[in-house]
Amino acid sequence: MNNASDRRDSVEAPITEVCVVSGKERCPQGFKLLGETEDGKDGDLWTDKFFGKKVTRYICFNRAYANVGGNVLADVALLGERDIVPTGYSQITATADTGEVALKKRILCIKMLPRNMTDSAICDIKLLAKTKRPPPGFTFVGEVNSISVSYKMGPVQRTPGPGRPAPGPPQMSRQQSQPLTEQPVPASPSYAPDVQRQYHTLPADIHRQRADVIPLTRQMSTVKIATAVDGIPFEINKKLGADSIKDFSLPEMQYQTEQEIENKYKYDFTAERTAAARIPPNF
Structure with a gap:
């Protein structure tokens, strides 16, 4: 960095892009490569060899600080292969350079938000191999290939919204004018x-x-609108009148024991069992 302003931007600026590459030499231009851990180990996130060929995976990220109108990195998550990706997160499933599988047995997920919708965003990512405890001010994300991943949050510089024009005199319609x-x-x-x-x-x-x-x-305002029910008389059915129910009396309820009810309403399904017995077993 050439001056204090550049140093401040490189540390405090929110991260706007994250990717995984297959080799250190394949880091995109303008991105920062996490090629080594903070304690001096290789930052390779692949867990083992593949058909005798050394396979490597490295995280890269970018801080497009001049792009004040874009998205910023709000969260990072490391999930298992069978875990459900949370709502609002996107998966980094392939390498940016070769399109191969990004990580083995793990899924790297990121959550991006518009800059003007959040007050803080992730401004730095670190890898640790010997010690699993994140540095001061960093939050632990997860572990891949015995390497722990952690991030640091920082403030987001809001973009001033477009100013609204001052309201002018009310416009009269053609009819009013x-x-x-x-x-x-x-x-x-x-x-x-x-x-x-x-x-x-x-x-x-x-x-x-x-x-x-x-x-x-x-x-x-007094025009009457005809409807489909006009002219149809509405009256109570004569069967429901007072004369039809004046002689009505509630029948006397006869008490029955449980055995009496069982004997009266019992049904043994004899006909159904007899019919079923006549059906061939392989029908």
């Missing part, structure tokens, strides 16, 4: 409320000029 004496009175009943509302807001002298509106709106 024309003289009221030149406006035709609507003839359709669907416009009656608008005509009525306009009439009540006119000055007194205009009321006199537009007196012809009154009988029109009153006439339209």
Whole structure:
């Protein structure tokens, strides 16, 4: 870094991109490679060899500090292969350079948020091999290939939103800008409320000029709309009248023992068992 401002940006700027590559030399331009742990071990996250060929995986991240309108890294998670990815998270399943599987038996998930929707974001990621305790100010994420991953949160510089123009004078519609004496009175009943509302807001002298509106709106407000049930009489069924139930009496309930009820309503399914016995077993 050339100056204190660059050093401050490189440490405090939120991370905006994360990827996994298959080799140290394949780190994208502008990204920071986590090629080694903080205690001097190789930062390879692959767990073993594959068909005798050494397979390596390394995490890279980028801080696009000038891109103040983009997304920032809000969270990182390491899940098992059968774990459910939380809502709002995306998986890094393939390497950015070769498209191969990113991690073995583990899934790296990240959560991105628009810069203006969060006050803090992840600004640094560290790897540790000898000690599993994260550095001061860092949060432990998980462990891959005996390497622990942790991150540090930092403040997010908000982007000023676009200013809203000052409200101007209310614009008059074409109907309002024309003289009221030149406006035709609507003839359709669907416009009656608008005509009525306009009439009540006119000055007194205009009321006199537009007196012809009154009988029109009153006439339209009293129009009866025919319905499908018009002319159908509604009355109570004579069977439900008082004369039909005046001699009604509640029947006397006869007490029965449990055995009496069993004897009266017992059903042994003899017919069904007999019919089933006549069906061949292989039918």
